[in-house]
Amino acid sequence: MFKNYLKVALRNIWKNKVFSLINVIGLSIGLSAALVIGAMIYYDFTFDKFHQEGDRIYRVTSEFTSAEGNFYNSGVCTPLAEALKTAATGIEMVSPFFTNAPYRVENREMDKVFMEPRNVIYTDGDYFKIFNYNWLFGDGKTVLSGPNEVVLSENRVKKYFPGIAPNKVVGKMLVYNDTVPVKVTGIVKKFEDRSDLIFEEFISIRTLGTEGIQQMIGDNWNSTSSASQLFIKLEKNAAVVPIQKLLEDLAREHRDKEDLVYNQGRIFHLQPLNDLHFNTDYGTFDYNRSQASKPVLISLACVALFLLLLGCINFINLNTAQATQRAKEIGIRKTLGSSRKQLVFQFLGETFLLTMAATLVSLFLSSWLLRLFADFMPEGIGFGLFGSPVLIVGIIMLLLALTFLSGFYPALVLSYFKPVSVLKNQILPGNDKGSLRKYLTVFQFMIAQVFIIATLLVGKQIHFLMTQDMGFKTSAIAYVQTPYNERSMDQKLRFEAGLKAIPEIQTVALGGNPPASRSTNSRGVIYRDGEKEIYSELQLLFGNSEYQKVYRLKLLAGRLPLNDTIHEYVINSTFMKNLGFKEPQEAIGKRLGEGKSSYAIVGVMADFYQRSLRTNIKPMALIGDWSRDQYSQFDTFHMVLGDDASTWAAAMESIEKVWKSVYPEYDFDPRFMDDTVKRFYEQERKTSVLLQWATGLAILISCMGLLGLVIHTTERRTKEIGIRKVLGASLVQLNLLLCKEFLILVGIAFAIAVPLAWWGLNNWLQDFAYKTDLSWWIFLLSGIVMLLIALAIISVRTMVAANANPIKSLKTE
């Protein structure tokens, strides 16, 4: 029986090569997208799932509430750890750790120096009680209890002690930051499974000493640094609620008086371990990688789902359209004793064969896609993921679901035929009900249409973002940040002198971040004007007198600060308006702050965008290097290069030479302002590329389905076409007649797609503070594009049909 079915199925598939091919291609495109996206989702959802009792592990985080909105910090104030240790019941382990890495590691014995090691934390032994590492040497129970101890990962051992067997490394010394000697007391293996805990070097927290912590992080309840983090592990069956309550109490007890005045507050949160990977409020520990985002994964899943649906719809459409061709076989089988159930299974089996073929094709396709999209995806995602049992089972389930989804309806329709009517030829090709097919085609084209509109609009928005004037000069400007640990002014001056000697550089400025950047520095300031008092968060931009020239910041009134360190503000016009001034001139001479720390506004500059156009322009002030004695904020050199881009490479080389002479130990990492601005919109550009692909694929699948339907219809109407032709219809008239049926469907799809797309894109645009219009021409253009594509597909076939010699078609009837 099975063999018979298989034979019939294979012969049928072979007989209808075109339709089978359309089916397989359509399905495999959808499937490949689903596989790739499935792999991405699987990858991101399997982080840190392997920890023993992982559901009891939490990170404690801080949220600050204020009138201007809530701010999140992945760290907590340092005294919290101690308070939790003493006060809480229900907590088994409390492990604070600091992520400030030392800037220098030295292996004196072998005379090796390593700068700025990454993934280093200061922590205590409890960390290893919460997280189970595989110990190669050393004892997880007693390690890191004293000062000046370090546990290294296997990789770090290889790096710091090349050529030495790991068992001999234990007991050897490393020197951190020139002065701190530390003994290696343990070696662990890095987690083999996917984990956000990427630390490789664990220094005992007591190495820092109380003073060290105070200097580095601060040790009071009111200073919070994201570098000071806290993991806790609850006791078995301990409830979260009382601990959350305790955290609330602690926050209230240690509330700052100033916070009360300005109605600000702090909330400590318990962040479950499995939230770590996705929560963008707090981030992970790997700053080199953009964080996984659930909304992005969800929209990707939707794209995959839609593409799969399109493939299924093709299948249903083509198979029901072909039903009359199979009708005879069904009639015969029924008279020979086949039950309806047997027929349904037979057809489902055929569908299964096709989906299997599609799956095989899509496995190849997806391995290619994975390579193609390598830039978009985290490193760990590759074809190897498909070896995991979960994904294998997932693929099989998908295969079955797909078979069922696309095969069940056609199977029902086909098996429903009554043998008598089939065998008496009462099922005339003309009167099979095509309404469902029409709905499905409309649905397909609606999706394709929405994708087209979205692609056009996202493209337009990106164009708008990229071409929008930022309000300052962005072209031909390079900047380079001096090493974090080399703060001496002398070195900077030497570097500056070197830069000034390079002929390609027109202007050199010393300052902080460029006008627009991802990192901001802000403080609260108070402005008192007689009776009213205005408190505002003020972003600070640090720069010397050249800074304004480099970026061509427009001064509306007043002047720049007199020198680099004098305490004077140049505010932007947004802040000026916030303070209640209408004319820039009015603000000059007014003072910000109170008492000793009140300083004058000496200038007003025009607004510019401080970040991407997603965010509004915030109050800002350009100031000098006020605290140069303690901590200089001037750490970045900004250079104007000539307008001729061909000279830049040479200029960069010269700059690097100067760099190497001043900072020989550090890597030279220059940036261009243009690139920085571009990088603001990385997400948007990714979305755009993705949309282009989705659109292309959706159009492809839909058009293949359309082609199938057109082939079927024209075949069915061969006789009609012949008669019409004999009666004198022209080619154009015939084409029009044949196209009309399909163009109406495309038109209906357009009518449904427009409001849907408008709604969706309007939502998407809300993310941007500054946005392009949802112009009517986008919709019109997308409609025309769709129409042209559909017309091209249809007329390929109708031309052939209309051109056919009527004698032939009428004779065979």
Add this chain to the structure above:
Amino acid sequence: MILQLKNIFKWVQQGGQRVFLLKDINLEVAEGEFISIMGPSGSGKSTLLNVIGMLDDFNEGEYNFLNESVHTLKEKHRANLYKQYIGFVFQAYHLIDELTVYENLEMPLLYKKHSGSERKAMVADMLDRFNIVGKKDLFPAQLSGGQQQLVGVARALIAKPKLILADEPTGNLNSKQGQEIMALFKELNKEGVTIIQVTHSEKNAEYGKRIIHLLDGRQLKHAG
């Protein structure tokens, strides 16, 4: 007695009026009979045959087949009944184009759950008996009409039915091929198979032992 029809009526509604396809048909068929049903186009011959073959419903009357009352049976039981006892031969042969002669013959057996070796033996037997061993791997499209109908008859016979229903079996054949098929039917009837055929041709009708004439769905008093 193999089957009995009592006061069978079948009609369709057309424009609010009943149009009768079969009107008060009474028929008894004994085992081993060879009956020809005759009548002009639209007289209800094929409908009657389909009713007998349980492929079509009727609206009124009783139908007993081998002591089972068909009109009270459920679809599934009815299917089992005709699957087991009735073989069909069609005017247009109705072989499955995608299957070879061998596979076409094998198909009815598949639905009756015969084992593989049994099927092989039965198909080989049939091929032998109809002298078409050499054609067993050909597809229907590669055969002449007469050969296709031969296969059609062989397929109807392979499951050893008690009754063969043939709807104008020679309608698509030339006269020589038609005679061969009719001779074959006669042969089979001699071997004890009950046959009911629908035909236009007086000559072919003569092969039957009894002729039933239909006109506008009504049975005419028959001679003999």
